[in-house]
Amino acid sequence: MAASKKSTKNAPAPATDARGEGDELHQRAGNGHPVLTTNQGIPVGDNQNSLRATPRGPTLLEDFILREKITHFDHERIPERIVHARGSAAHGYFELTRSLGEYTRARILSEVGVRTPLFTRFSTVAGGAGSVDTPRDVRGFAVKFYTKEGNWDLVGNNIPVFFIQDAIKFPDLIHAVKMEPDRAFPQAASAHDTFWDFVSLMPESMHMIMWAMSDRTIPRSLRTIEGFGIHSFRLINDAGESTFVKFHWRPKLGIQSTVWDEAVKLQSADNDFHRRDLFEAITAGDFPEWELAVQLFTEEQAEAFPFDHLDSTKIIPESL
Ligand code: HEM
Missing domain, CATH: 2.40.180.10 (Catalase core domain)
Incomplete structure (x- = not known):
């Protein structure tokens, strides 16, 4: 899955000093870094770049890692209980x-x-x-x-x-x-x-x-x-x-x-x-x-x- 998120033109990034599509620095598994996974435990190389149809978009909804991250974020706040909240x-x-x-x-x-x-x-x-x-x-x-x-x-x-x-x-x-x-x-x-x-x-x-x-x-x-x-x-x-x-x-x-x-x-x-x-x-x-x-x-x-x-x-x- 991780590979599909990378441009196929690029050679595999080294374990350290890896750079993403936007030239951002990000950590990779290896060298003491644990493997990043989805909530289901599937290893992911990158959760900073969503899947796009072309380099400039549009973003594709079939990117389930993007959808999982956003859905998780949307549900981080549980509505406050109406009574006995404090x-x-x-x-x-x-x-x-x-x-x-x-x-x-x-x-x-x-x-x-x-x-x-x-x-x-x-x-x-x-x-x-x-x-x-x-x-x-x-x-x-x-x-x-x-x-x-x-x-x-x-x-x-x-x-x-x-x-x-x-x-x-x-x-x-x-x-x-x-x-x-x-x-x-x-x-x-x-x-x-x-x-x-x-x-x-x-x-x-x-x-x-x-x-x-x-x-x-x-x-x-x-x-x-x-x-x-x-x-x-x-x-x-x-x-x-x-x-x-x-x-x-x-x-x-x-x-x-x-x-x-x-x-x-x-x-x-x-x-x-x-x-x-x-x-x-x-x-x-x-x-x-x-x-x-x-x-x-x-x-x-x-x-x-x-x-x-x-x-x-x-x-x-x-x-x-
Ligand atoms: C003798 C009557 C009742 C007593 C002593 C009582 C007491 C409490 C207490 C102590 C809590 C907080 C529980 C906690 O700390 O986790 C609570 C929560 C709550 N009670 Fe009551 N209650 C009574 C009647 C009712 C009735 C009649 C309703 C609604 C029909 C109701 C609706 C709720 C709700 C919605 C919560 C929040 C539950 C949650 O968000 O987890 N209570 N009640």
Whole structure:
């Protein structure tokens, strides 16, 4: 293939000081240089000159090396995710302290003392990937466990309820919380006109709003937030019996938040306040730690609740 890209008039170029058709210097395989290949591993002598019908063009689309290089380039940017774009993550492990073997056949929840590697990503919801760490916003708490039985994702937020009862309203909720369309601000923040417009028309959001406007959404550190799976999940044991479960992460450092004045000052001093805090704590060996706690209940207990536990705007009070 490489040969077809060279003019047949020219003698093969030496391994060093090779010059291309435009007299440009370029490296060649040999003399310690690894072979350049396409993505499929086909050796290529040159990815600086496209195939042309004549020395001055036109460029030929049958040059699949050109097409591969441009296609690769066009796909180098993955569109930014619309929610939770800004996040910070860390590796760690999960170690079970009390077996739930009575309720589940999942080994990760029944083998006491076994360490399961995991990766946890904390995030804000509304801001873009380059936005600041400190606005008033819900924090995501997403954990991926690399268990012996496959990967298990436990995706949560730092608030035990959610804004809506029906996922079909999610695009409307997010459009409302994003920047206002005519001015592209405020970015990353949740208290503004289009958002108030949405929640004022959505009574089911009221519970979440009470949490979202509390100091939970201006945390002092990612190390001091709680995490909630929010939804009810099912555990199934060896006998095939099912138990409902809600998952709660509790920070060993306790929940700690800022007050608004502090959050504003921190934001003006350091856009990466939470990311830096997490990185510096881990670098110093001051590893953050959470306890994974569960609320377990049967279908009969669920039936007796005066609310629907499958409604994510409701919590199961710990007093129950
Ligand atoms: C209790 C309800 C919900 C919680 C706790 C939640 C939490 C989260 C979290 C933590 C992330 C970031 C995950 C990561 O860090 O990798 C995320 C991403 C996302 N969520 Fe939700 N979410 C909820 C409901 C929804 C609903 C109802 C929708 C849409 C119908 C939705 C759409 C998305 C999308 C599109 C992403 C980005 C995924 C990606 O780009 O990888 N979420 N969510």
